[in-house]
Amino acid sequence: MSTAAPQQEHQVSWVLDDIPVNATLLRPPGDGPFPAVVFVAGSGPTDRNWNTPLLPGANGSAALLAQALTASGYVTLRYDKRPSGPHVMENAQRLMGMISMQGHTDELAGAIQLLAALPDVDRQRIVILANSEGCIHALNYQLHTPAIPCAGLILTAAPARPISAVVRSQVAAQLAGAPGGDELLAAFDAFIQEYTAGRPIQADERFPEGMRMLILGLTAPGNQPFARELWVTDPAALLVELSTPTLVLIGKKDIQVDWQADGSVFEALAAQHPHITIIYPENANHVLKHEPRPRAQLTAADAVAAYNAEEAVLDPDSVTSIRSWLTTLWL
Numbered sequence: 018m019s020t021a022a023p024q025q026e027h028q029v030s031w032v033l034d035d036i037p038v039n040a041t042l043l044r045p046p047g048d049g050p051f052p053a054v055v056f057v058a059g060s061g062p063t064d065r066n067w068n069t070p071l072l073p074g075a076n077g078s079a080a081l082l083a084q085a086l087t088a089s090g091y092v093t094l095r096y097d098k099r100p101s102g103p104h105v106m107e108n109a110q111r112l113m114g115m116i117s118m119q120g121h122t123d124e125l126a127g128a129i130q131l132l133a134a135l136p137d138v139d140r141q142r143i144v145i146l147a148n149s150e151g152c153i154h155a156l157n158y159q160l161h162t163p164a165i166p167c168a169g170l171i172l173t174a175a176p177a178r179p180i181s182a183v184v185r186s187q188v189a190a191q192l193a194g195a196p197g198g199d200e201l202l203a204a205f206d207a208f209i210q211e212y213t214a215g216r217p218i219q220a221d222e223r224f225p226e227g228m229r230m231l232i233l234g235l236t237a238p239g240n241q242p243f244a245r246e247l248w249v250t251d252p253a254a255l256l257v258e259l260s261t262p263t264l265v266l267i268g269k270k271d272i273q274v275d276w277q278a279d280g281s282v283f284e285a286l287a288a289q290h291p292h293i294t295i296i297y298p299e300n301a302n303h304v305l306k307h308e309p310r311p312r313a314q315l316t317a318a319d320a321v322a323a324y325n326a327e328e329a330v331l332d333p334d335s336v337t338s339i340r341s342w343l344t345t346l347w348l
């Protein structure tokens with residue numbers, strides 16, 4: 018009885034602004050040249066495997082997806098953003114006040130350059146697979162005339178609306194019907210107008226605790242200029258400028274990106290731009306894990322807690338959809 022040759026795992030790195038970017042490379046057996054997929058993680062200190070110290074568990078979806086795609090004949094590369102992974106504390110200090118959209122784009126560019134230089138990788142068939150906020154970095158990379166353009170984009174749990182629009186709707190819902198809610202919402206809108214313009218601001222002491230914490234995060238010096246840049250970025254406006262074949266995949270059990278609200282924006286774009294394909298797996302959550310519980314029963318706390326739980330498995334429909342789309346990309 019024969020057994021398949023094992024995947025080859027290598028720890029690799031490159032340097033950006035004198036800081037190493039550390040990554041894991043998986044190779045299928047054989048000589049190639051192989052198509053390749055580079056993974057881009059979501060927001061905050063989410064690492065190469067899509068684990069984060071902010072959530073329990075270490076069963077990250079990117080590691081599982083990389084193994085699945087490498088088993089299908091792809092070289093895969095997943096990397097730690099510099100303010101993530103085992104060196105998060107030291108790197109965060111070195112990057113204080115320097116985290117930016119351009120920095121995230123440059124990290125991704127380094128990953129693609131590393132892949133393209135490998136003799137067993139077909140540099141004409143490199144695809145980006147991004148999650149959540151990472152989708153914005155993938156779009157920015159492809160949009161700004163890279164030296165090595167990617168053959169396709171896979172945008173999972175992709176937001177279609179600016180973060181500012183999403184947060185504003187959440188704040189409005191929180192204040193709806195509350196005493197003085199209309200006045201507080203107007204104060205919040207005025208605050209955001211000043212923040213977006215880059216002028217000094219201070220949170221209104223009347224704001225509820227959740228709003229004050231949001232404002233502290235937005236205005237923290239260590240998060241600039243990235244927090245302000247992210248606040249005003251419109252993902253749909255970036256996507257419409259590209260002609261790159263793009264798969265947008267949003268799970269119907271995703272509690273962070275709404276497959277109807279965000280999906281409707283993408284569908285309007287796809288109606289005019291045939292390079293955009295949209296899929297809504299029935300039971301996929303935000304990180305493409307299988308979520309068997311009904312959507313109506315999911316609270317934010319218990320849904321998020323299940324992202325990287327030991328028993329969580331990839332959503333099989335999502336994996337099949339990604340594999341199928343990649344296959345059609347090369348036809």
